[in-house]
Amino acid sequence: MKIEMMKLRADRRALETRIRAIKALLRTKWTAPMAAVQRELHACKREATELCILRAWLRGKLHLADAARCREVAERRQVAYAIEEAA
Numbered sequence: 001m002k003i004e005m006m007k008l009r010a011d012r013r014a015l016e017t018r019i020r021a022i023k024a025l026l027r028t029k030w031t032a033p034m035a036a037v038q039r040e041l042h043a044c045k046r047e048a049t050e051l052c053i054l055r056a057w058l059r060g061k062l063h064l065a066d067a068a069r070c071r072e073v074a075e076r077r078q079v080a081y082a083i084e085e086a087a
Helices: 005-027 035-058 067-081
Strands: none
Touching (some): 005 035
């Protein structure tokens, strides 16, 4: 299966930008409850990790020590970046 690398890279960059923005917000003085923002940061980090797992898997490497989890995540996430091949 071929993967659209430009889309994968763009999504990783967008997530990195979003994570940096959330971290900057969390570093300021908290004037309101931040639980929702912290949950959003955690979700963004998890998604970024999954995209890194996919990228490593495509290179034949493992991003995490757990090979079974890497395979599961890569197989699940590669569908979103698959290039339609002409028959």
